[in-house]
Amino acid sequence: MPFLTPTVPQVDPAEFLTRPRQERIRFLATFWAENGFGTQxxxxxxxxxxxxxxxxxxxxxxxxxxxxxxxxxxxxxxxxxxxxxxxxxxxxxxxxxxxxxxxxxxxxxxxxxxxxxxxxxxxxxxxxxxxxxxxxxxxxxxxxxxxxxxxxxxxxxxxxxxxxxxxxxxxxxxxxxxxxxxxxxxxxxxxxxxxxxxxxxxxxxxxxxxxxxxxxxxxxxxLTFVDFIVAAKLIIVTIWVGAAVSKMNHHFLNVIPPMVSNAPFVPKALKRAHYRSLPEDLLPSRLAWFMAHVLGTTAELAVPLVLLLSTNWTITLLAVGSMVLFHLFITQTFPLAVPLEWNINFSFITIFLFAGHFAGDGYAVTDFSEGWMLPVFVAALVFFPVLGNLRPDLVSFLPSMRQYAGNWASATWAFAPGAEAKLNQIPGGALNQIDQLVDGMGFDPAAAEMTMQMTLSWRSMHSQGRGLFSVLQNYLGDEYEGYSLREAEFCCNKVIGWNFGDGHLHDDQLIEAIQKRVGFAPGEFVVVWVESQPIHKPTQEYFVMDAALGIVERGSWLVTDCVKEQPWLPNGPVPTDVTWRHPQHHPAHALGAASPTATA
Known part of the structure; x- marks a missing residue:
């Protein structure tokens, strides 16, 4: 990959945009598998x-x-x-x-x-x-x-x-x-x-x-000094263990291949090895399974517990080194939320707490000055992770300690032709991403559109993306090809200035706030939003929202149906269970609004 020039799909952007949407998703997902975003x-x-x-x-x-x-x-x-x-x-x-x-x-x-x-x-x-x-x-x-x-x-x-x-x-x-x-x-x-x-x-x-x-x-x-150190150890171990437990799901395996593919310094051969058989089969390989569930989930669960409980200096040092390498690995992949500072800080905290204040020297969890402190601290720290795994609708995935587990609340935004530009009416520090690329960075409009569609292919490589695109196909019907689709995580950045992959930042609360400021007509701005999967249920619950009309459909899909499908859904939309539809406003393309014809 050149230092100054991005790696881009070898296709004419204007011609590319005339292709059917699912064909475009397949093309870009295959490109991503080998090149990631292609960033210089x-x-x-x-x-x-x-x-x-x-x-x-x-x-x-x-x-x-x-x-x-x-x-x-x-x-x-x-x-x-x-x-x-x-x-x-x-x-x-x-x-x-x-x-x-x-x-x-x-x-x-x-x-x-x-x-x-x-x-x-x-x-x-x-x-x-x-x-x-x-x-x-x-x-x-x-x-x-x-x-x-x-x-x-x-x-x-x-x-x-x-x-x-x-x-x-x-x-x-x-x-x-x-x-x-x-x-x-x-x-x-x-x-x-x-x-x-x-x-x-x-x-x-x-x-x-x-x-x-x-x-x-x-x-x-x-708190005494020992209390302070032991409490600090419990905080970081809760974060690690909470993240590990949340990764015990069907989603996480799908996270690893696109993450490794986006790592700028990983050889292409190793990127390809994370997929079953490029370009026909983009499902995760056995190597991806090992990376996810052995070097990922198991290590993130077991090693922190060793750090917390070990009174053997050699074992503790090995565990410290393991967790530092764990965070450095995440850092070098440059994940899309780019939490680089967080990973470096956690590397330092690991060294400071567990090597600098070794449990065998009087900083073990049994060394609290008062016996009541340990159960009280543990109960306080696990409250939101437990609640968030059982009721993800009540707790953001961050306080739930479900960082990068693949089990995310997510959304896709769909705009009728010309409607997306209306978002620029919202006070903020930036234009829409498409306008940032065209007006701010000199991109050709077709190339800018293809760049933004790269994020859709990235979402399709994750389990919830296949569900989101399935619902959109069902809801929009013949108009599916005409709407401009956008990854909500990125659009959210333009509207509120920040996002970390947390769908709770762009749920119906945000859409209502946007509608108050913009006033979209019915059918101009449609959102499909899905909640995280509760730890004890096999389904994810979604809703469809028309910004002008409110929520018009609710339903769910089986997670197992999503994880077994290819990103481009060659067998058609995954099955969904529609539990409610608004009696007056369904579907969007039958509302009498101008019929979208663009292919973006």
């Missing part, structure tokens, strides 16, 4: 420089130069200091909430500009999505106010204030820590931000870092 390596280099210079270099400088632990290059003096651990978490929180951590840049469909985040969240009148608007006082509405902007900026400032503050020695600790009051301030402001707008809480990765802020706020008064 210059783009990956930008991410690597951001990671090394801004995140690691900036974070080390900030943490060490504001703490009495030695200079940035004196690693041996600070790598096991708790204040450095705290400040790296704060620095990560700041970058994530600013919008230059995960879900940044062209790999996350922020083409031009490359930063969403602050360009939306520091601007009044952009869309916000409160998690419980009918239950939490003073959170109703979907319009960002001046108060929301001030609260957001204050939260960012609190992270920087705590990260740049000098350390304080707490009673009985013997080491410097960030002032618990500053950590409490950061935690409180983050919670307030999240109650006003769930986007901000999720974008900060609050489900993982808020517990660290809270135990830091309790340090000295409630």
């Amino acid at each position: 390596k210059m783009v990956h280099t930008i991410y690597i420089v951001k990671l090394l210079v801004l995140y690691i270099g900036g974070g080390v400088a900030l943490a060490t130069l504001t703490s009495d632990v030695g200079g940035p290059l004196e690693v041996s003096q600070w790598w096991d200091q708790p204040i450095i651990y705290q400040k790296f978490v704060l620095w990560t929180l700041f970058l994530e909430l600013f919008g230059i951590g995960g879900t940044w840049g062209p790999l996350a469909a922020h083409f031009k500009p490359m930063t969403g985040g602050i360009a939306y969240w520091a601007r009044p009148n952009t869309i916000r999505l409160p998690p419980w608007p009918g239950k939490v006082p003073f959170t109703a509405g979907d319009n960002r106010s001046v108060f929301d902007v001030v609260l957001y900026l204050a939260t960012l400032g609190s992270f920087l204030l705590a990260a740049s503050s000098g350390g304080t020695t707490l009673g009985g600790f013997g080491v410097d820590m960030v002032d618990p009051a500053l950590m409490a301030l950061s935690a409180g402001l983050l919670v307030l931000c999240g109650l006003r707008d769930k986007i901000l809480f999720l974008a900060s990765r609050g489900e993982q870092y808020l517990p660290i802020l809270l135990i830091s706020a309790l340090a000295g008064e409630v």
Whole structure:
């Protein structure tokens, strides 16, 4: 793959767009299997420089130069200091909430500009999505106010204030820590931000870092130093184990091949080996199964438990190395949400907690100062993962600790000709992705359209994509070829400034907010949305929503029917069980709206 030039499908884009949609999906899915997005390596280099210079270099400088632990290059003096651990978490929180951590840049469909985040969240009148608007006082509405902007900026400032503050020695600790009051301030402001707008809480990765802020706020008064370290170990182990348990499903096997295919430095032969038989059969191979369920699920479950329980130094070091390699592997694949900082931070946390504070030296889970602490901490940490696996409709997949498990709430947006441009009426920091490519980066319109359809092929390689396209075919009927289809995860970035593969950020709540601002006509904007699969059920539940009419259909499909089909559905749509249809508004193409004729 050339450094400056992307690898693109060898086809004339204009001719390509005249082909039937499922044929296009097959062509692009096959291309993806060997080339991923085809992004030029210059783009990956930008991410690597951001990671090394801004995140690691900036974070080390900030943490060490504001703490009495030695200079940035004196690693041996600070790598096991708790204040450095705290400040790296704060620095990560700041970058994530600013919008230059995960879900940044062209790999996350922020083409031009490359930063969403602050360009939306520091601007009044952009869309916000409160998690419980009918239950939490003073959170109703979907319009960002001046108060929301001030609260957001204050939260960012609190992270920087705590990260740049000098350390304080707490009673009985013997080491410097960030002032618990500053950590409490950061935690409180983050919670307030999240109650006003769930986007901000999720974008900060609050489900993982808020517990660290809270135990830091309790340090000295409630928690001894040993309590603090053991609680921090329980937090990261819960994240790992929760992710591993969530990957025990039919979806995860389909995640590995397209992820490896998008890794820029993996040889093509190894990419092909993750599929049964290219180009005829794109289902996962035995190698993909081994990568998913042995090096993935099993390792992510077993190794963290070894880290938590082992009092053997050699075994602990081997386990530390294994988890660091695990996160470095994910980093080098450049997954589409691009959580590079998160993976590097977790690599450091692994070393700090388990090598720097070895269980055999008095930092085991049995070393809490009070016996009640262990069950209370465990119960608090597993509450949302348990609830989210049983009732995914109630909990985002991030607090559910279901990161990259393939079992995602997802959606596909369908626009009648010309309707997509109306999204540009929504206040925000960027145009639609198609317009970013054409107007901002000089793409030919046909080439830009083919680029955006690449994301549809990526979705089709995952189980829920086959269900989404099946429902769209059934619902739109003869009009299926005429609508412009878009991957909702990427479109969501334009509307709210951030997404992490979480369909709860672009469900009916967002569509209603969009409709209030745009006013689509019936049939112009149709959404098929699917919830994650509950851990105890074999189905996923979906709905069809016309932005102008509301939800017009509900139903479900069997996950096993989706995972066994090829991405392009050669046998036709997978079976669906329609449980409800709106008596007046079904289907969309019979509503009398102008019939779409474009082939995009």
